[in-house]
Amino acid sequence: MWFRQDLRLRDNPALSFASEQGTIVPLYIADSSCPQPFQLGAASKWWLHHSLQSLDQSLDNKLHCKSGDAQQVILDFVKTHSIQCVVWNRCYEPWQIKRDTQIKQALKEMGVTVKTFNGSLLWEPWEVLKKDQTPYKVFTPYYRNGCLRVQSPRMPSPEPQTLSIDYLQQEDMGVSSLNLLPSINWHTQIDKLWAPGESGASERLSQFLPNHIKQYKSARDIPSLLGTSGLSAHLHFGEISPNQVWFAVLHSVQGNTEQEGVDCYLSELGWREFSYYLLYHFPTLPDKNFSPKFEHFRWRNDPASLKNWQQGQTGIPIIDAGMRELWQTGTMHNRVRMLVGSFLVKNLLIEWQQGAAWFWDCLLDADLASNSASWQWVAGTGADAAPYFRIFNPVTQGQKFDSRGDYIRKYCPELNDLPDKYIHNPWDAPAEVLTSAKVRLGKDYPAPIVDLKLSRQRALDTFKEKEIPLQPIG
Structure with a gap:
């Protein structure tokens, strides 16, 4: 039984089938043949480590963990232990479909039965x-x-009533051997928020x-x-x-x-x-615009603004709160994901692939299908996407969905003492209000890196193949 993105015992079609056939050897492989762009990000690796530990416990510590080229690992495993049948639940990422097809063909040529199922x-x-x-x-x-x-x-389906597992100690490197936990101790807060596993x-x-x-x-x-x-x-x-x-x-x-x-x-x-x-x-979804009219769109190369966005230092409170939530918790509220995505792609005119790459590394729930489709949706480049001219205003969106600023104050505590009226747009606050709230724009909290109105117009003009200069707020 080759476990992949199905780390559970209940409602696991491949496992249910395997349990009915006889003795099972449960195997998980950290596949070194995964193309570099699709290798797990740091946050996902943290989750996977704990999820595998949970699965191992459910299997009475008999999960076999190995790393290497998945095809070679499986073929060697089958030869060494005279495996008669290999089962797995299907994955749908393009590179995995290609790999699984090759493994299936190789196993069949060896006379091994292969059964695959829809488990996801x-x-x-x-x-x-x-x-x-x-x-x-x-x-x-x-x-x-x-x-x-x-x-x-x-x-x-329920969990199989009986699981007869053949544990081959020499074949189990252990979950820790996969080196999934980060070397930098950034995950202490995330440890307290989530419980990976079934x-x-x-x-x-x-x-x-x-x-x-x-x-x-x-x-x-x-x-x-x-x-x-x-x-x-x-x-x-x-x-x-x-x-x-x-x-x-x-x-x-x-x-x-x-x-x-x-x-x-x-x-x-x-x-x-x-x-x-x-x-x-449409397997090019993760890196190519679904809509061909964006193929020659003039995105900006702006590493400084990209870094401000990644670190939650844009000077736009709801955007910064979202990006800080991502870093601190490994996730981000869905409404805010749309706002930070729109801000990056339209107000900053930075291509959506840059945002998708950052999310891929930082999100605990980084998922190639959802990440790609959702970024293309907010960018206006995807299937059934929001039109490009739909540009979220982060101030009015914040006022509508975080009217008292509770979310902003949680992740941007330097703005705690601002009145609700200015929590979403501190640059509009009178000097005496900022002084009373102990907020010095550009020092205690960043001044906005773009003017929302001008950057919106610039995006619209660029979409029409025109471009106007962008002036930040002073």
């Missing part, structure tokens, strides 16, 4: 097509007319249901509230399946999808599916 999606990407048999490019028709009408998601995923879901789901539609946009499920990293590493979440939600409301918040939440699971769907049908 509600619908297989090739099962949902338009009437002309081409893939959807717009979310709502994909989800409403495609997914929901193709077939109902598979019911989740039990942590179940606990997080039980905290969300049944009460928070009812307020999900409205509460999900308020960054100071715990209005979302917080399951994205658990889903990415497969500590819980989308099928488990889907049916748990339905069970919590007795199947009443009309209830406010329920349909909205299920459609967000649908957006996750759409991201994988796009990645499968």
Whole structure:
């Protein structure tokens, strides 16, 4: 049983099949053949380390951990121990599809049976097509007319009643040997916030249901509230399946999808599916603009502004709060993700790939499909994307969704004493208000690195193949 992004015992189709065949050798491989751009970021490695430890405990410390070229490791393993069957749950990243196809062919040539399963999606990407048999490019028709009408998601299966595991001590290097934990001690706060692993995923879901789901539609946009499920990293590493979440939600409301918040939440699971769907049908999604009209767009090369954005030092409070939340917690509220993305791509005119790369390294829930599709959405370059001229105003967005500045004050404490009226736009505060709040712009807190109005117009003009100079606020 080759574990990958399915680090759980419950509702694990490949594991269930394997348990019915006989004795299992559970194996996890840190694959050195992974292309450099898709190697795990530091935050994801931290999560994976703890998730593997949790899985190992669930398997009575009999998980075999190895590193190296996955194909070579598996072929050597099969030859050495006369393995008759290899099973896994499918992955959908382009490089993994290519690798898995090669491994499957090599095993079959050796006379080894190979069985693969869907353990991470509600619908297989090739099962949902338009009437002309081409893939959807717009979310709502994909989800409403495609997914929901193709077939109902598979019911989740229980944990296998019996697991007969053959533990080969000489083949187990141990989780620690994979060197996933960071050498710099930046994760002490994250350690206290998250519980990677199958039990942590179940606990997080039980905290969300049944009460928070009812307020999900409205509460999900308020960054100071715990209005979302917080399951994205658990889903990415497969500590819980989308099928488990889907049916748990339905069970919590007795199947009443009309209830406010329920349909909205299920459609967000649908957006996750759409991201994988796009990645499968359009494998250049992680690095190439989905919309060809952006191929010659004139992005700016501005390392200084990029660094200000990464470090939460832009002088725009809601943007800085979001980027600091990312660094301190390994995640970021979804509404704020849209704001920081729009600010980078449109107000700073820095290409979305730079933002996607930073998120990939810093997010605990870094997921190639979701990261790529969502960045292309906010940049206006993707499938069913927000139009490029939709440029979020971080001040008005902050006033709407963080009206009292609770979220900003949590991550930008130097602004704590500013009145609510100016917490989103301290540059507009009178001198005496700033003095009273002990805020010196440019010293205690950065002055804005761009003028929001001028940078918005510059983005629109650049989109029309014009460009105007940008003047920062003094």
